[in-house]
Amino acid sequence: MNHVCEKVNIKMKNFIRLLIGSGENCADIRYATGISTPDDFIFYEFNDTRCAILSALEIDRAKNNAKPGVTVLPESSFDSIKRLDILLAVAQKHHCRTFAVPEKFPLGLADKMRAAGVIVTVAEEDFFPQREFKTPDEVKLITAAQRAAEAGFARAVDILKNSSVDGNFISWQGKTLTSEILRAEIDSEILRNNMLPTGTICAGGIQGAQPHNAGSGPLKANSPIVMDIFPRSPESGYWGDLTRTVVKGKAPDIVRRAYDAVLEAREYAKTLIKPGSYGASIHCAAEGILEKHHFFTGSDERGQFGFFHGLGHGVGLEIHESPRLSPRAKNALRGGEVVTVEPGLYYPEWGGIRLEDLMYLPLDGSPALCLTAAPDFLEIS
């Protein structure tokens, strides 16, 4: 069974590096080719050859968008357009019967390739480890998406400023303001900034105690509203990521104290974004600040409470990518990373507070830069 779990060092060159994925959902293939597609296609790299193989439907657009050095071929240039047959033809053409593929390569195809006599090995490291370390151009593309997230947040703040309190609820333009209405307004602003909204969270009150609850129904005054806004550029594929939590009216004391603790944790963690810092240590430092403020983490019969997610994650062609800032993160920051710093506190009694900034640690050793320009405040009167 040795061939099954055989591993390769992907810096070696005696194999064909192979990816299969859609430009929209597979960040590696978009990174390698610059091509964005809804459907899967083949990319391979062998010595100086870098080749994308696509269906008729995509071929012209792919040729327009392919990165320099990437050859675009139609499936129809092969004798058979079956994926297995194409890959066997590629192996024959380059006189190489070993393919190195990423961890997520589809098992069904790999099994067929192995049955046909080629070796398929899973690359030991990330397929493009350099994706973790952003070029200045990539930072610009991420920042552009971040600006759209901020525009969406500014729109939400504007609506909340122009709302009134009607009993327990928030009223805007004569109607009860709901999560759905607020989200649609944020998302429309993102669209006007030529970015795509992708599932904006507007979770009020106790809905905010579930970090990924998108929010629904009427929004209450004097209660926290978590807004997590992560637009993506349809052209570049890069993401932005921003979270703010606000209260229309007056924040209850516990909410104000949680807000202050989370803000202090975030600002302290941001000072630790530097070369040599370990993701796990930064996470623990933030947790320590929250505990200093007497906010503890645990679970009971109602579920989890406190700070029970990772402090942050890389952002690039994936919204969640390497590196992680979490108890499980193993590596130290080196420079080039773009990461979120987003501590949060969640309690089923009153809801959640999450405050998220986006940080860039330059390659040249200079101090980390905050890519987020959105202001911090809790109450909107």
Next chain:
Amino acid sequence: MNHVCEKVNIKMKNFIRLLIGSGENCADIRYATGISTPDDFIFYEFNDTRCAILSALEIDRAKNNAKPGVTVLPESSFDSIKRLDILLAVAQKHHCRTFAVPEKFPLGLADKMRAAGVIVTVAEEDFFPQREFKTPDEVKLITAAQRAAEAGFARAVDILKNSSVDGNFISWQGKTLTSEILRAEIDSEILRNNMLPTGTICAGGIQGAQPHNAGSGPLKANSPIVMDIFPRSPESGYWGDLTRTVVKGKAPDIVRRAYDAVLEAREYAKTLIKPGSYGASIHCAAEGILEKHHFFTGSDERGQFGFFHGLGHGVGLEIHESPRLSPRAKNALRGGEVVTVEPGLYYPEWGGIRLEDLMYLPLDGSPALCLTAAPDFLEIS
């Protein structure tokens, strides 16, 4: 090597059926669990046990949304939260060392499982073949998304009606109308209908000759504009899919003739959506109508022209799913399918025409229903 390519009939019960994916990107796991997540989680089925295993971050929301009969467990209820360790614990718990997984199961994990002594086999058919055959409830959810697509199209028509022709270009509210502006208006309307826009195409003139070109820049009068609108429900995960092509002003003769041919091809193909019809035959029938109108398919040094994509595809929890209506489709329709019927003609000289309706073939043998309510017309004066 026999174990590597071993296959199983997934109706057998002496194995654990296993999925790993995110609710947002893996339709099978959303279908099985009802849970929508941005990150991957584990689902398995063994005899009467159906179990989703998720991280702390998702657990409360997952419990709220899980389909009846699905047990939701936190990763932390296992001794180790490493995926491989969890799966080995599952195998031990059920005294079963064989897992059946879908074609796209991640190879890296499968290799590790095999190295640890469990058998991982790729299911021979679709993991949930019943996904192809929609229940009345699913048809309602698809239709709801389709209504949002139609609202987006109606908004575009309204804008074009209220536009003027300024030289070669279309002018709206005192500015040149661009693909970007028109798309943002369509997408905002989709958001107001509580659906997510996902990459709306507004491709004018020769950009429309590339079926998946999203469109950019000023839109010309007297030239076709292809609008392909495919919103998704953030709650249910089901999609709609609608394409119309219009001209602001007067359509050139060739565009009018192409439009008439595509419309006739679509309407004829729709009459063939019935039990026993083969997807390949329906595609060929549509192509025949286009050829009758002297529109031919081929390629030259500028790329492809004519009708060079499949006539249609299933729509459900994936925007492109089984069955296909294309030359490669092997099966006949049986009843229960929701499919697009979308012939198109594309010529680099003048652009493209695509007209797409969504059809539902009921399970009970009654005639196919058109789920699309958008009107057909070419010119907007």
